[in-house]
Amino acid sequence: MRHATAKPLVELSEVSKRFKSGTLALSDISLSVDAGEFVTLLGPSGCGKSTVLRMVAGLDSPSAGSVHAPALTTDKDSTAFVFQEATLMPWASVFDNVWLPLRLQGLSQRESKSRVFAALKSVGLEDFASSFPSQLSGGMRMRASITRALITDPKILLMDEPFGALDDFTRQKLNDDLLRWQQERAVATLFVTHNIAEAVFLSQRVLVMQARPGKIMHTLRINEPYPRTPAFRTSMTFLNYCRELSVALERAMLTETSAQ
Amino acid sequence: MKRLTDVMLPIVTLFLFATLWEFGVRWANIPAYTLPAPSVILHSLIVNWTSLAASWWFTLQITFGALLLACSGGILIASVFSLSPALERAFFPIAVVLQVTPIVAVAPLILIYVDSTTAALLLCAWIVAFFPILSNTVTGLRMTDRNLMDLFRLYRASPWQRLKLLRAPSALPYFLAGLKISGGLSLIGAVTAEMVAGAAGRETGLASRILEASFRTETPKMFAALALLVLTGVLIFMLFTALSRVLLAHWHDAEQLTDTGRTL
Secondary structure (H helix, E strand, O other): OOOOOOOOOEEEEEEEEEOOOOOEEEEEEEEEEOOOOEEEEEOOOOOOHHHHHHHHOOOOOOOEEEEEOHHHOOOOOOEEEEOOOOOOOOOOOHHHHHHHHHHHOOOOHHHHHHHHHHHHHHOOOHHHOOOOHHHOOHHHHHHHHHHHHHOOOOOEEEEEOOOOOOOHHHHHHHHHHHHHHHHHHOOEEEEEEOOHHHHHHHOOEEEEEEOOOEEEEEEEEOOOOOOOOHHHHOOHHHHHHHHHHHHHHHHHHHHHHHHO | OHHHHHHHHHHHHHHHHHHHHHHHHHHHOOOOOOOOOHHHHHHHHHHOHHHHHHHHHHHHHHHHHHHHHHHHHHHHHHHHHHHOHHHHHHHHHHHHHHHHOOHHHHHHHHHHHOOOHHHHHHHHHHHHHHHHHHHHHHHHHHOOOHHHHHHHHHOOOOHHHHHHHHHHHHHHHHHHHHHHHHHHHHHHHHHHHHHHHOOOOOOOOHHHHHHHHHHOOOHHHHHHHHHHHHHHHHHHHHHHHHHHHHHHOOOHHHHHHHHOOOOO
16 A cells, blocks of 8 residues: 555664563564554553554653654654543543643634534534533543544554443444544554454554564454445454454464463 | 531531530539630620630731741642652651651740741741641642653643643642641641740730630630630631532542542
8 A cells, every 4th residue: 555665654663672670571673654554553461562652652762773753753743642541631621631732732722612622523522522521431531532632633643552441332433433533534543452353443454462572473454445334343354354363363472471 | 408417417416515515514513714614605705805806816817827838838849849859859858857846846946036926926837737738739749640741741741831731730639638737737836836935915816815814714715715716727627628629529539539538
């Protein structure tokens, strides 16, 4: 899909990360994400998926290798991060939470109003602008969190197991919506999960990681066009992809055990 | 309905207690200089109202003056500590020393060094009230959600934006919990210091009235002054509980946090 000469938006080359404690968290990770592409990191807990995201966001630096990402340039608002929890400010209304990134850029409430309301409308939260996070359900909180991430029109969206704490029904609904928002904005997405079905449904590419030290063991390209309908979830193709990832994940875990 | 019961229950209890006290004293014929009946205390309060009210006003000024200084000092120093861990390590022990030294023991020294008795009383009350606010605000500033901190870093927020939009609101419930403690403490500080100072004259507070009355064995007047002190303490507590509820009402978790005293 990528043009042979175009430089990827995000590129990690032979990146390793050793924590201060001496633990080798990542070893020789190389990966790239193109503009508009949806890439998922799939792996067991503790395989360093989150560390990869933090490096791309410029919140952590590698011990060896190089990271090229928009957050590491002067391009200030090109990166957005969605955490495992909604991470909203509990003392601020939904409006104020979504306004935050614009506010930090120096945009007043008046200047941001139409933009924030349009964004809230597009995720179905327009009636909750003045509600506080404690008054929302888990799914709605996550919607607000994603809206906050998308408000600056980022080039890359980093998501660290955002739907891990939600029930299956809400997770599926949010997967559908996320894909729609992502496609509308053509925002490149680096998504972390340990849920195989979620990885297959959302991604163009899935990178399977093993733990201790974190390594990419397998890459699977999901050659399915967007938009992906709920019917895709029940198709044989979907099941085959899931099976392939399941085998790869098992093999990754086996390598990990024999390495210990 | 529940709210009404919540309000009425302590009032009814208090009334019953006072009635028991009144009849107990009358029935046992206890003289007023040993234990005055509530009606005698009330009478003394009315008769001595002019002098008691002036003293009450003075005590209130010292209490709230010290509390105001404790708040501004506590917040300012906590903010500096949050910006510089080295300064916190250097100066926090001094704050602890101030806190653990009994105020009764230091007050005579302060009265020697500070010329104005009013200033000395303020200083004593401040020393007692300052620490809970400092310590709680420091904790609050430190308890900021790590992910939110990362988010602010990602959006390259300035230190001022970080303090104003993130750290200060996160620390607010902790600060308010500290304020509830310090409110009562500054009253205790103001009264204790005045007891030690043994001040007499016009510019004096309720503690001086209690001392005076005790020299003259005017027990009902002692009780009257004491009642005003108790009332002040209760009002301060109610004021800050209400303030905390107003500021944190929409933020349920935080209200629970301060109410269960987890921050203490």
